[in-house]
Amino acid sequence: MNRFVAVSRPRGAAPACRILSMLALALALPPGEPFTASAADLSIKPGDQIIRVDVQNAEQLQALLDLDLDIHSHEVGVGPVDVHVSTAEREAIGQLGMKFEVLNPDLMASYAREQADILLGQGLAVPFDSYLNIDNTYQFMTNLAIARPDLVEELPAIGLSIESRPLRVWRITGPDKTDKPGAFFHGLQHCREWITGPMILYIANQLVTNYDGNPAIQSLVNRTDFYLMPVMNPDGYAYTWIDSSTRLWRKNRRLNAGGTFGVDLNRNWAFGWSGPGASSVPSNDTYYGTGPFSEPESAAVSNFILSKPNIRAHMDYHSYSQLIMWAYGANCTTLPQPDYGAYYEMGQDMHRLIREATSLFYEPGPICQTIYQASGASVDWTYATAGRTSMTIELRDTGTNGFTLPANQILPNCQENFPAIMRLTEWATAGVVIVVKDAPPVLRADTPTVVKFKVYESGEGYVPNSAALHYRAGDSGSFTAVPASHVSGVDFTATIPAIPCGQTVEYYFRADGSDGFMAQNPNGFPVSQPEPEVYTARVVNQIVLEDHFQTDLGWTATVVGATAGQWQRAVPTNDLAVAFDPQFDSDGSGMCFVTQNGTGTNTDVDSGSVRLTSPPLDLSGGDVRISYDYFLYLSNVAGGVDRMLVEIDSNNGAGPWTQIALHVTSGGVSWRRHTITQTNLDLLGVTLTSAMRIRFTVNDSNPQSTVEGGLDNVRISVGTCPVPKCPGILGDMSSDSLLNGGDIAGFSAAFITESGFDPCADLAEPFGTLDDADIAAFTALLLGQ
Numbered sequence: 001m002n003r004f005v006a007v008s009r010p011r012g013a014a015p016a017c018r019i020l021s022m023l024a025l026a027l028a029l030p031p032g033e034p035f036t037a038s039a040a041d042l043s044i045k046p047g048d049q050i051i052r053v054d055v056q057n058a059e060q061l062q063a064l065l066d067l068d069l070d071i072h073s074h075e076v077g078v079g080p081v082d083v084h085v086s087t088a089e090r091e092a093i094g095q096l097g098m099k100f101e102v103l104n105p106d107l108m109a110s111y112a113r114e115q116a117d118i119l120l121g122q123g124l125a126v127p128f129d130s131y132l133n134i135d136n137t138y139q140f141m142t143n144l145a146i147a148r149p150d151l152v153e154e155l156p157a158i159g160l161s162i163e164s165r166p167l168r169v170w171r172i173t174g175p176d177k178t179d180k181p182g183a184f185f186h187g188l189q190h191c192r193e194w195i196t197g198p199m200i201l202y203i204a205n206q207l208v209t210n211y212d213g214n215p216a217i218q219s220l221v222n223r224t225d226f227y228l229m230p231v232m233n234p235d236g237y238a239y240t241w242i243d244s245s246t247r248l249w250r251k252n253r254r255l256n257a258g259g260t261f262g263v264d265l266n267r268n269w270a271f272g273w274s275g276p277g278a279s280s281v282p283s284n285d286t287y288y289g290t291g292p293f294s295e296p297e298s299a300a301v302s303n304f305i306l307s308k309p310n311i312r313a314h315m316d317y318h319s320y321s322q323l324i325m326w327a328y329g330a331n332c333t334t335l336p337q338p339d340y341g342a343y344y345e346m347g348q349d350m351h352r353l354i355r356e357a358t359s360l361f362y363e364p365g366p367i368c369q370t371i372y373q374a375s376g377a378s379v380d381w382t383y384a385t386a387g388r389t390s391m392t393i394e395l396r397d398t399g400t401n402g403f404t405l406p407a408n409q410i411l412p413n414c415q416e417n418f419p420a421i422m423r424l425t426e427w428a429t430a431g432v433v434i435v436v437k438d439a440p441p442v443l444r445a446d447t448p449t450v451v452k453f454k455v456y457e458s459g460e461g462y463v464p465n466s467a468a469l470h471y472r473a474g475d476s477g478s479f480t481a482v483p484a485s486h487v488s489g490v491d492f493t494a495t496i497p498a499i500p501c502g503q504t505v506e507y508y509f510r511a512d513g514s515d516g517f518m519a520q521n522p523n524g525f526p527v528s529q530p531e532p533e534v535y536t537a538r539v540v541n542q543i544v545l546e547d548h549f550q551t552d553l554g555w556t557a558t559v560v561g562a563t564a565g566q567w568q569r570a571v572p573t574n575d576l577a578v579a580f581d582p583q584f585d586s587d588g589s590g591m592c593f594v595t596q597n598g599t600g601t602n603t604d605v606d607s608g609s610v611r612l613t614s615p616p617l618d619l620s621g622g623d624v625r626i627s628y629d630y631f632l633y634l635s636n637v638a639g640g641v642d643r644m645l646v647e648i649d650s651n652n653g654a655g656p657w658t659q660i661a662l663h664v665t666s667g668g669v670s671w672r673r674h675t676i677t678q679t680n681l682d683l684l685g686v687t688l689t690s691a692m693r694i695r696f697t698v699n700d701s702n703p704q705s706t707v708e709g710g711l712d713n714v715r716i717s718v719g720t721c722p723v724p725k726c727p728g729i730l731g732d733m734s735s736d737s738l739l740n741g742g743d744i745a746g747f748s749a750a751f752i753t754e755s756g757f758d759p760c761a762d763l764a765e766p767f768g769t770l771d772d773a774d775i776a777a778f779t780a781l782l783l784g785q
Contacts, residue, residue: 039260039283040070040084043245044111047087050104050402052080063096070248071285072402074321074371074394082399084248103399110404111244117407128202128411131194134238137230140201141170148208150175151221159300162254165234167300172207174222181429181459183313184305185421186229189265189297189378191236192248192403195395195413196317200230202414203421220422224429225310233265233297248403252295256282263289266316267376268298271384272330275375288376301378305386312459313428314382314390315421320402321371321394322362324350324420327383329367329374338490342456345435346391346427350420351670357416362393363668389428389458393417431460431517434467434509438587439522439535441675442625442717444543445501452588453509453521454490460513469494470532471507479508479532499539501721506534540625540719544617547714548589554615555593561608562700565707570597572710580604580708586629586671592712594631595698604633605700605707612711613695616652620690623719627675631710632663632698640664641701644709646674648681652691658684660694671712678719726760731781733760739781747778 055061055078064081069089073082082103085093093100104110114131121130132140145152151173157166173180185203187196207226210217231237235253239246251262260283267278270292274280278288293299305311326343327335334340347364354362367374382390396405396413405413427433435454443449455467467484484494499505509521523533547553549569557567571591574583581603585592593612596603634642646661660676681688694716698709731739733746750761751770761770763777 040068040285041086042070042084042248044084044107044247045086045244046108048084048107049090049102050082050084050107050399051090051093051100051102052082052399053093053098053100055079055081055098060096060098064093064098067092072399074374076372082402104401104404107404108244110401110406111247113406114404121407128198128414130407131198131410132201133241134231134234137197137201138168141168141204141228141230144204144208145170148211151208151211152204155227158304159296161233161235161297162252162295163235165238167229167232167234167297169227169229169304170204172204172221172226172228173224174218176222179310180223180225182225182227182308182311183315183425183429184227184229184308184311185315185317186232186301187317188230188237189232189316190250190318191233191240191252192250193317193319193395194240194403195319195405195410197230197237198410199317199395199414199417200228202411202418204228206418217422220425220429224425225308226425227304227308227311229301232301236262250285251287252297254289254295256287258282263287263295265295265298266318266378267374268293268295269302269376269378269381271381272328272375272377275330275373277329277373278375292376298378302381302386305382305388312389313424314378314386314388315424316378316382316390316392317395318392319395319405320397320399322360322396322398323370323394324354324362324364324391325367325370325379325394326391327366327380329372329377330380331373332366332368335366338456341454341490342433342435343391345454345456346424348670349423349427350393353419353423354416357419358412360396360416361666361668362420365669367392389424391424393420428458430458430519431513431515432456432462432511432519433458434511434519434521436509436521436535438713439507439537440715441535441537441627442543442715442719443496443499443505443537443539444717445539445541445721446498448498449496450493451496451507452491452493453484455492455511455519456490457513460515460517463512463514466512467492467494467509468511469496469507469509471496471505473499473503473505475504475506479506484509484511496537501539501541503539505537505539507537508532508534538719539721540623540717541621541721543715543717544619545614545714545716548587549585549591549593549712550589556613557593558611558613559608560611560697562610563606563608564603565595565605565610565698565700565709567593567595567610567612567698567709567711568597569593573597573599580633580635580669580706582631582669582671582708582710586631586673586710586712589712592629592631592710595707595709603708605698605709607700609697609699610709611695611697613653614693614714617692617694617716618690619688619692619716619718621718621720622678622688624678624681624688625675625715625717625719626660626694627673627713627715628711629671629673629713630663630696631669631671631708631712632665632667633669633706633708634664634666635707636702636705637664637666641699642705642707643699645697645699646676646694647697648686648692648694650687650689650692653693657695658686660684660686671710673713724759726762728760730760730763731778733758741782743778744782 070084117130153171155169159167187200233252240249251264254263264286267286267288273292274288279286324347351362351364379390379392382388433456469482470479472479482494484492511519572582572584595605632644636642644663647657648660649655649657700707733743747761750758764773
């Protein structure tokens with residue numbers, strides 16, 4: 001079965017650049033000498049800060065590492081590196097000539113605030129207003145089991161920690177305890193990442209307390225075994241609660257040879273063990289141990305996964321950085337299809353759900369290509385060795401608070417991530433999954449419309465020839481099934497037949513799994529309501545422009561002062577050395593317009609603007625709808641000066657131009673869609689003519705910032721349908737060239753027929769619709785008035 005995977009951009013410096021810088025650094029060292037050799041001071045003291053150091057080259061990196069600092073950043077290479085420093089250490093960095101910004105000016109104050117919140121939140125009545133120690137964490141889960149024994153049970157301990165603490169897991173599922181797909185989530189593998197524990201508790205609480213009142217949650221709980229492990233590293237977590245000197249401990253509590261403590265459990269898994277991104281030095285925070293699964297905690301969790309073949313979904317929560325990631329971490333190899341595409345779709349979906357919840361940006365992508373190489377991690381082993389769908393999310397924030405995330409962010413953090421983890425569960429426990437990238441919201445009148453979609457196998461095989469599109473004209477009546485055509489791999493097409501202008505079409509997709517699972521899209525999964533969820537499309541007179549940029553339809557690219565970044569129509573290069581380019585087009589057709597589709601590090605828009613102008617557009621028919629996919633990566637979002645400006649003119653490009661959209665936020669490496677309606681154009685006073693143009697201008701006002709733009713899947717439609725003309729005499733419904741009582745039955749039928757609009761019954765304004773005015777006019781004709 002498929003194990004979902006995809007790619008995304010690195011955070012900070014490009015991964016290829018970081019790997020090269022690390023290689024250069026390694027070659028500069030004597031053979032066998034590690035980057036760091038002594039234990040950093042993890043204790044929090046008065047005056048301590050978290051700073052972000054701008055490391056410019058390998059020499060600066062080595063100088064920074066030589067200070068033996070407590071590094072909080074995931075990346076350790078050329079680029080931004082977050083470090084915990086004392087006053088003296090901060091001064092030492094300054095004396096080395098390195099620039100830095102202060103993220104947390106008073107780490108001790110953050111610790112004191114955290115302790116005060118814990119005292120105020122004693123007890124379990126409101127469990128998400130402060131952090132819970134290990135005993136209260138377990139008590140919270142125990143209380144859920146006491147309250148709902150029909151849903152929650154604690155399993156026998158899956159093992160013991162290095163200090164002989166039990167490794168505890170709870171199962172949540174519906175009353176039917178027969179075999180069903182499973183999902184396994186754990187937190188606190190790195191014990192200083194406190195926010196990951198409440199995340200597991202929140203999932204448990206939502207599943208249990210909403211089981212009776214939320215049909216979607218009840219359905220998912222009934223068909224899924226949820227295995228929840230709040231604390232994977234109990235010894236380390238208990239240790240972080242002692243005082244400020246232990247709060248930032250990361251590893252477990254093994255006593256190593258030489259007197260140091262701890263193995264990084266997330267470098268101790270067997271896949272890629274001892275590779276790049278992990279350390280052989282016992283004092284190092286990423287020490288990988290004496291062998292694969294040398295630690296009882298990682299060994300027990302991996303054995304648990306293997307002992308539960310029903311587990312299809314795995315989530316390992318970490319903090320911080322706001323990232324959604326998957327294999328590989330040990331190397332930057334791109335996963336094969338269909339896994340590559342499925343993980344990408346899943347990551348984008350989770351990203352969207354989080355953003356819809358709180359507007360925060362979580363960047364999706366493979367571990368190695370998104371942040372850094374990390375060998376011996378849980379996600380790689382669970383995907384590649386155990387064969388399960390495996391992901392990791394780095395929770396809040398992006399560095400301001402780091403590992404000491406304030407208690408008032410616990411609940412919003414959990415709330416924004418809950419829809420995403422439910423989506424992962426739905427995908428992984430489904431038999432098959434249908435993905436529709438571009439469900440058309442408008443259809444061309446009297447013209448068949450081909451729609452593309454994908455069918456991914458998950459827990460079941462796809463039943464050949466079961467994929468179909470179901471449609472109906474209007475919002476009532478039965479649906480007609482149209483069998484889909486299998487293109488290749490996971491790609492399918494289906495055709496909505498020709499529909500008359502002015503109607504509304506509802507449609508959805510369905511496919512079956514080999515073990516009886518029936519998938520639908522939209523919704524994506526089986527639903528119990530009588531009517532399925534549907535896509536809705538207007539049938540319009542004309543689609544003026546539908547451009548996926550596979551051929552040249554007459555767009556014009558011009559440079560307006562920029563020194564680089566010209567618009568180019570091409571297949572994105574997906575250069576891993578470039579951290580901010582799109583990896584592919586938005587709709588899967590291949591080509592799109594991007595700003596300088598080259599390789600290397602200087603391919604973005606620099607010091608000016610680049611402009612892309614459409615061919616002439618006849619929008620005189622009215623009821624205009626303009627929609628497009630756009631890509632916009634901005635490293636500088638202050639003041640909205642770096643941007644994508646969208647304008648329209650009514651004089652074939654001669655102007656004046658009217659702004660119809662302005663995009664000033666960064667979407668990372670995700671494509672976004674925007675729609676402009678006739679109402680928007682009316683409010684702006686746009687005059688519709690037969691010779692209009694639209695243009696997209698991407699601007700870089702700061703030479704030091706990064707600006708990348710893209711455009712794809714442009715669709716412009718005119719919705720006004722022509723009013724059909726009566727071929728004979730108005731009101732002569734029997735076509736006998738007479739107006740009499742014999743026309744009454746035909747006239748009445750025109751108001752209730754499902755065969756379409758009859759223009760001979762359209763006797764009065766407003767023309768194009770049948771209403772009371774037409775009845776009055778028909779009556780007057782019969783009476784000879």
